[in-house]
Amino acid sequence: MSNRSEKIKPDRPEPVRLNTEAFSVSKQSDPRDAAQKLQNGEYGVVEDRFSTGMAVLSELKKCIFRGKNKQDFAAYRDVRSLFYHASNRLLVPVENNQIALKKSPEIGWLKELYPDIETFMLTFPQIQGLNSSWQWHLRGIEYPGLKERIHPFYGTYFPTRFDHLRLFYNWLRQYSGKKTAAIDVGTGCGVLAFQMLNCGFENVAATDINPNAIISVKQHAEKTGLSDRIDSKLSDLFEAHNQKADLVVFNPPWLPAQKDTEGLDGAIYYEPDLFERFFSDVRNRLKEGGRVVILFSNLAESVGISDEHPVKKELQYGGRFKKIGVQKRKVVKASKKTKRRDHRKREFVELWELEPA
Numbered sequence: 001m002s003n004r005s006e007k008i009k010p011d012r013p014e015p016v017r018l019n020t021e022a023f024s025v026s027k028q029s030d031p032r033d034a035a036q037k038l039q040n041g042e043y044g045v046v047e048d049r050f051s052t053g054m055a056v057l058s059e060l061k062k063c064i065f066r067g068k069n070k071q072d073f074a075a076y077r078d079v080r081s082l083f084y085h086a087s088n089r090l091l092v093p094v095e096n097n098q099i100a101l102k103k104s105p106e107i108g109w110l111k112e113l114y115p116d117i118e119t120f121m122l123t124f125p126q127i128q129g130l131n132s133s134w135q136w137h138l139r140g141i142e143y144p145g146l147k148e149r150i151h152p153f154y155g156t157y158f159p160t161r162f163d164h165l166r167l168f169y170n171w172l173r174q175y176s177g178k179k180t181a182a183i184d185v186g187t188g189c190g191v192l193a194f195q196m197l198n199c200g201f202e203n204v205a206a207t208d209i210n211p212n213a214i215i216s217v218k219q220h221a222e223k224t225g226l227s228d229r230i231d232s233k234l235s236d237l238f239e240a241h242n243q244k245a246d247l248v249v250f251n252p253p254w255l256p257a258q259k260d261t262e263g264l265d266g267a268i269y270y271e272p273d274l275f276e277r278f279f280s281d282v283r284n285r286l287k288e289g290g291r292v293v294i295l296f297s298n299l300a301e302s303v304g305i306s307d308e309h310p311v312k313k314e315l316q317y318g319g320r321f322k323k324i325g326v327q328k329r330k331v332v333k334a335s336k337k338t339k340r341r342d343h344r345k346r347e348f349v350e351l352w353e354l355e356p357a
């Protein structure tokens with residue numbers, strides 16, 4: 001079913017093109033001095049060891065975050081923005097698909113994502129992001145309802161908390177409707193799509209606006225021999241698919257986009273028209289008796305960003321759908337080691353099951 005010949009170009013961190021002088025950072029440099037320069041808008045290039053860059057970043061973090069209150073979500077965002085800009089002025093040289101610094105981590109993505117460039121520079125946070133993503137990719141993640149670990153491709157959204165996945169998997173196990181075809185909108189690493197296949201759906205059409213997510217899903221499908229049952233396409237909502245389904249599932253971003261949101265992440269923040277576009281289109285994608293399942297959470301409300309709930313709003317004013325049921329599950333503690341912010345204590349995830357009105 002999947003179109004294997006279609007070659008999708010992945011998004012990757014863009015190499016930095018410097019058009020200004022940069023100061024050099026080495027073991028001999030004073031990290032505090034380097035951190036100050038980065039905050040002043042200067043660029044620095046690490047010259048010797050990976051740990052030199054880590055020491056500067058750690059100093060920068062101390063300077064910027066010291067004494068700031070994490071509980072104040074909005075104010076803390078400004079501080080994070082300051083750190084984001086300053087830390088992204090610290091640069092790392094890459095040569096022959098490897099970090100050109102002593103004692104650096106091996107990051108396989110440098111080879112996979114940059115086959116066309118030999119020598120370039122990335123920012124330190126970009127390198128850290130690539131490294132962390134590579135570690136997740138190597139290790140893979142075991143998800144509820146899946147037999148095989150998923151090894152997400154770089155830049156793909158993959159859940160690290162499983163409450164909504166358990167909610168959906170439990171719902172799927174008691175679902176008694178037809179299972180000829182399903183659509184997974186905003187598939188990310190494909191976890192919901194693969195859960196549906198495991199629970200007996202014959203075929204799943206998966207979409208995402210992120211090309212890396214589509215690569216990730218295709219790779220997992222090939223590895224697990226499911227390529228013939230999952231058709232993943234780069235697509236804004238349903239755009240690239242024209243089939244109808246017995247079940248459409250959507251785990252959308254849970255926070256409304258804000259003007260000043262840094263490096264807006266399309267897996268976390270939704271644009272103002274996303275739900276209106278989804279609800280106006282999804283009806284035409286349902287077979288007779290078809291249902292829609294939306295996974296959502298009260299995160300936006302509990303962190304004080306917005307009390308608007310897009311599903312409740314649709315049910316109240318849209319006139320297009322009616323509720324079959326809603327299930328809730330309290331978000332459990334991530335781990336004893338993780339200090340949980342206050343708002344997380346009140347967080348829960350929701351599964352909304354709808355049918356056309």
Ligand SMILES: C[S@@+](CC[C@H](N)C(=O)[O-])C[C@H]1O[C@@H](n2cnc3c(N)ncnc32)[C@H](O)[C@@H]1O
Nearest residue numbers: 157186187188208209210236237251252266267
């Ligand atoms: C919260 S993640 C959910 C991923 C996955 N379904 C899961 O449950 O783990 C939301 C996903 O929706 C995708 N997305 C956001 N806007 C979209 C749109 N307009 N069309 C298709 N996908 C979209 C994002 O790229 C992201 O992968």
